[in-house]
Amino acid sequence: MHPKALLDESAALVEAVFRFDHPADAVVARHFRENRSLGPRERATLSDTVYAALRERLKFEWLARSGSGSKWRRLAILGFPGDRDFLKSALSEPEKVWLDACAKVREDEWLAPHRHNLPEWLAEALRAQVGEGFDALAAALLEPAPLDLRVNLLKTKREAALAALREAGLKAEATPHSPLGIRLQGKPTLAKVPAFANGEVEVQDEGSQLLALLLDARRGEMVVDFCAGAGGKTLAIGAAMRNSGRLYAFDTSAHRLDGLKPRLARSGLSNVHPVAIAHERDERIKRLAGKIDRVLVDAPCSGLGTLRRSPDLKWRQTPQTVAAQAALQQAILTSAARLLKPGGRLVYATCSLLVDENEAVAEAFGQAHPDFEPEAVAGLLQAAKVSGAESLCAGEGGRFLRLWPHRHGTDGFFAAVWRKKA
Numbered sequence: 001m002h003p004k005a006l007l008d009e010s011a012a013l014v015e016a017v018f019r020f021d022h023p024a025d026a027v028v029a030r031h032f033r034e035n036r037s038l039g040p041r042e043r044a045t046l047s048d049t050v051y052a053a054l055r056e057r058l059k060f061e062w063l064a065r066s067g068s069g070s071k072w073r074r075l076a077i078l079g080f081p082g083d084r085d086f087l088k089s090a091l092s093e094p095e096k097v098w099l100d101a102c103a104k105v106r107e108d109e110w111l112a113p114h115r116h117n118l119p120e121w122l123a124e125a126l127r128a129q130v131g132e133g134f135d136a137l138a139a140a141l142l143e144p145a146p147l148d149l150r151v152n153l154l155k156t157k158r159e160a161a162l163a164a165l166r167e168a169g170l171k172a173e174a175t176p177h178s179p180l181g182i183r184l185q186g187k188p189t190l191a192k193v194p195a196f197a198n199g200e201v202e203v204q205d206e207g208s209q210l211l212a213l214l215l216d217a218r219r220g221e222m223v224v225d226f227c228a229g230a231g232g233k234t235l236a237i238g239a240a241m242r243n244s245g246r247l248y249a250f251d252t253s254a255h256r257l258d259g260l261k262p263r264l265a266r267s268g269l270s271n272v273h274p275v276a277i278a279h280e281r282d283e284r285i286k287r288l289a290g291k292i293d294r295v296l297v298d299a300p301c302s303g304l305g306t307l308r309r310s311p312d313l314k315w316r317q318t319p320q321t322v323a324a325q326a327a328l329q330q331a332i333l334t335s336a337a338r339l340l341k342p343g344g345r346l347v348y349a350t351c352s353l354l355v356d357e358n359e360a361v362a363e364a365f366g367q368a369h370p371d372f373e374p375e376a377v378a379g380l381l382q383a384a385k386v387s388g389a390e391s392l393c394a395g396e397g398g399r400f401l402r403l404w405p406h407r408h409g410t411d412g413f414f415a416a417v418w419r420k421k422a
């Protein structure tokens with residue numbers, strides 16, 4: 001595609017995404033579906049431009065106060081990746097002059113919001129938690145996430161999977177904490193890589209792998225993944241159960257559960273039972289009350305721990321949406337807890353960084369449920385052979401899992417664990 005046409009299309013896509021009425025990945029995917037002739041390089045340019053504009057919105061908007069053309073075009077120019085000569089061949093003379101002037105703005109001229117690119121309410125909430133670590137956290141949230149894989153122990157071992165991936169020409173290393181994790185360099189397309197196509201490895205962030213390890217589901221047990229979505233954690237739990245017992249994958253979104261099907265087929269699992277529920281108090285859940293060994297509540301949340309992948313969330317969430325999520329999290333956790341049999345394990349997890357969705361929900365649940373005994377996450381991770389377990393935890397005695405992108409290189413995750421008293 002001619003550079004001018006590609007820049008025009010990038011500007012139109014930036015405008016569509018900045019309406020914030022749908023998730024950015026859905027808007028971009030729809031654009032690609034409606035424009036099937038776009039090649040892989042053009043798709044990469046369009047999506048890199050949009051994601052750069054979302055990540056560095058405050059800085060780009062500040063720069064875009066000067067210049068000419070529509071605001072969306074200016075944001076697209078600032079976010080356009082790759083070769084500057086290619087970009088410049090799409091620009092007018094005044095635009096070239098403006099772009100050069102933008103490149104000359106010195107670091108010390110930026111105000112704090114232009115560096116951290118977070119809405120003020122969120123910056124404040126994070127500063128209150130990490131103090132001096134705030135700049136490092138903000139910088140980490142602006143980086144793209146690495147591509148992590150989980151080894152499917154039903155089919156292979158980590159060393160063999162590493163060898164198979166390297167054989168396929170990929171740069172692969174073991175992840176530092178999860179005993180099942182592999183980190184790839186770059187963003188290779190996996191569809192044709194044999195180890196992926198035949199289910200030996202599955203895409204899953206290292207932090208997300210740790211949540212499944214915390215549940216520690218065993219052979220022959222009855223287990224519920226209460227908010228299973230497209231089953232990232234379901235697959236890990238099913239493999240830990242060695243494809244035995246019964247694993248219910250609940251979710252209120254039948255559409256998301258549909259995404260689990262092709263992954264299940266690759267994984268070789270046959271112990272998973274996806275169930276679309278109407279809400280957390282669904283009749284079908286009541287029938288299982290008191291019968292389940294382990295329940296994972298990977299609750300719907302603001303997703304603010306995943307800003308490396310979904311930077312639009314920082315502009316789509318507000319203190320009001322967070323408060324609504326926290327109320328729903330409490331309701332789901334309370335309902336899910338009814339499933340457990342005496343001695344059973346309950347894991348509550350989010351991919352949020354905010355206390356309101358994490359410690360506050362866990363503490364309120366604990367106070368209202370004296371029949372649930374808190375279990376320290378640090379000891380459970382050690383038992384699951386997770387390296388550096390204590391460094392991944394917070395709270396007294398390593399009570400909570402607290403993963404941070406700037407400290408652990410994972411998405412932001414939280415988890416709390418309880419044992420239902422006998």
Ligand SMILES: C[S@@+](CC[C@H](N)C(=O)[O-])C[C@H]1O[C@@H](n2cnc3c(N)ncnc32)[C@H](O)[C@@H]1O
Nearest residue numbers: 227228229231232233251252253280298299300
């Ligand atoms: C964080 S996502 C789950 C991600 C998934 N566990 C994974 O590893 O890929 C939260 C999920 O909760 C689901 N959800 C929302 N409200 C729910 C409810 N009341 N009961 C059960 N699931 C719910 C959403 O549809 C969403 O798929």
